[in-house]
Amino acid sequence: MNLKKAILFLLLAATAIGYAQKKKVAVVTFYANKVIDFTALDIGSEELIKDVLDLRENPNFNLTPLLKQFHSNFFDDYSKEFPFELLPEAKVLESEKYKNFQPKYELSNYDAKNYLVYDGYKYVYEGFNGKYNEEGLAKLFADEADGVMFVYINFGFEKGFGIGNNMTLKMKAFARMALYNKSGEKVFVINESERSKKTGVMVKGIPVLKPEKILPMCESALTELMGDLKKRIGKVTSKSEKKL
Structure with missing residues (x-):
């Protein structure tokens, strides 16, 4: 074997080993919150609360296309920036163990109105007091994955310009991506938000x-957020593989 062939063989072998050892992650929940957060407006009137809940149930307030767009961006685009591979969705969603998993804080019929869950996924709470879900799902997929990821988006109002009752309104889109290792320990959390270019009124x-x-306004805010995420994900997650 001449020198060039030997070098090529070593490079190919190193690539194959690196590929074989690449960590894998299972995405275990993917949803959007349909209740728009209004706490930033400093308004607590019963009228506003009713309007927000009515909007949540209005069939014309359809967040499905936005969630689908975010899902496509996540799996087709953002995933390329991760230093690990995502398990195929079908392997996660079609597994009987996932279907049978009973998460803590499972939604009641009333709570379910608040969320739009992507097809096939369960709503699974993550975060404060979410240890049962995080450790449970990490253990559930321990044979196939080195970690589990929780992904969701939500929206919130922000004050725009003006004084007193004569103010404009902005929308903010938020995304959270939280990764936990096999032990259910947090590896990283990405919390990103962006304001809409479109404006509403009060x-x-x-x-x-x-x-x-x-x-x-939601669509505008999410578009801005998705552009921002594409720039940041690689930097935030670059060292995460070592913690899996």
Whole structure:
């Protein structure tokens, strides 16, 4: 074997070993919160609470296309920036052990109205007091994956410009991606948010919550957020493989 062939063989062998050893992660929940957070407005009126809940149940306030777009970006684009591989969704969602897993804080019929869960996934709570779910799912997929990831998005109002009751309204989109290792220990959390370019209005200090006004603001905010995530994910996750 001449020198060139020997070098090529070693490079190919090193690549094969590196590929074989690449860590794998299972995405175990993927959803959007349909209740728009209004705490940043410093308004606690019963009228606003009712309007927000009514918007959640309005069929014209359809977040499905936005969730699908975020899902596509996540698996087709963002995943390329991870220093690990994602298990195929079918392997996760079609497994009987996932279907049979009973998460803590499982949604009641009333709570279920608050969330839009991507097809095939379960709503699984993650975060404060979420240890049971994080450790349980990590153990569930320990034979196939080195970690589990929880992904979700939500939206919140922000004050725009103006004074008193005469103010504009902005929308903010938030994304959270939390990765846990086989032991259920947190590896990283990505919390990102971006404001919409589109603006809404408030009348007498109360936001106008018509779907045709609010949905484009959500779409605008999510578009800005997805562009921001593409720039940041690689930097945030670059060293995460060592912790899996």
